[in-house]
Amino acid sequence: MSDKASCSGGDVRSLHVEDDTAKMGKHQEDEEKEEEKRDEEKEEEKEKEDEEKHDDKVIEVGDYSNMEAPSSLKTLCRYVETTLLPEDKILQFTIDKEVFGGERDTFLLPEDITQFAGMLEIGATVLAVYMRYLHDVLKQANMCSMVGFIDPATVSANSGTLADRSRLVAARLQKTDGEQIFMMPYNPGANRETVYFLDPLPGHRVVDEEAKNIVNSAIKIYNSHIGRAGRKAVIWKTLSGTPKQPSSVECGYYVMRFMRDIINDPSLGFENKYAKGNQEASYPQEAIDEVRNEWAEFVCQIIKQGNN
Known part of the structure; x- marks a missing residue:
């Protein structure tokens, strides 16, 4: 059991x-x-x-009604929403060779416009478009022989080797009579043998070494091309009396305003104006909006011409 x-x-x-x-x-x-x-x-x-x-x-x-932007910029944003985005388009136009020394096609993306409208960081393309607008201002004032532009896309940090960029700047200088003031916006991540450094960021700033090398080499190549001995060393002058931007985002807007202010003074007295040695207050938003409005109106004009 x-x-x-x-x-x-x-x-x-x-x-x-x-x-x-x-x-x-x-x-x-x-x-x-x-x-x-x-x-x-x-x-x-x-x-x-x-x-x-x-x-x-x-x-x-x-919702552009509440956007803090000039009306022309709001109109441009509506065009982005109603046309560019639905049709998957970009804005394309040609910048004449008189502006940068060589003809170039420019492509404005919808985000270039909306970032500009939102006061976000902007790139070389947006600056180049404004320089194209300023070229018209120079023509109207008969000042093209006094002021020239260097394409920011050719000198920016990711645009080739230092030697490549120096040669491009030198080539631009060779297409002039040597008496112009040149404007060269440079973002690290004017060019005779004195180079003026205008930097709107606060504090004691020094010239970016890469930008310095590009310009120094370009001037050396240029002097060799025209058979001029030139100075032993290029003189760099830091103009510390420029208005100071409130943060690191506004660089492009301040550079645009600097170029505008320099051009609107026929005497080109910017060295005295900005060499006070005192840190100036920031630009009021109204001053930045003037630039944004001019940029937007110019782009609207390009769109209108393209549709005709």
Whole structure:
């Protein structure tokens, strides 16, 4: 009996274990399914949130009535929303060779315009478009022989080797009579043999070494090309009396305003104006908006000409 009972007892324990294992397996399977379902629900919820965020973003971008920007810039943003984005287009036009010494095609992306409208950081293309506008201002004032421009895209940090960029600057200088003041916006990440360094960032600033090497080499190449001995060393003058930008974002806007202010003074007395040695206050927003308005009106004019 004891053997039978023992055997029987063993069978029962075995059945219980198998039964428990089956139950545990089923329970685990149910839990996995439940977890899978929860993950799917979370994923769906996240997708829904992303869609809602995207919808909110679109509404926000399209709400130009509350945007703090000149009316011409709001008009341009509406053009981005109603035409460029729906039709997957960009703005393309040609900058004449008189501006930078060689003809170049320019491509304005929708984000170039919306970033400019939002007072976000801007790049070389936006600056080049404004320089094209300023070239017209110079022509009207008969000042093209006094002031010239160097394409910011040819000297920017990722535009080739230092030697390549120096040669491009030298080539630009060779297409002039040597008496012009040149404006060369440079972003690290005027050019006779005195180079004026205008930097709107606060504090005691020194000239970026790469920019200095590019210009020094370019002037050396230029002097060699025209057979002039030139100075032993290029003179660099830091003009510390420029208005100071409130943060690191406004660089492009301040550079645009500097160029505008220099050109609007026929005497080109910017050295005395900015060499006070005292840190000037920031530009008021109205002064920056003047530049933004001129830029937007010029781009609107290009669009209008393209549609005719």
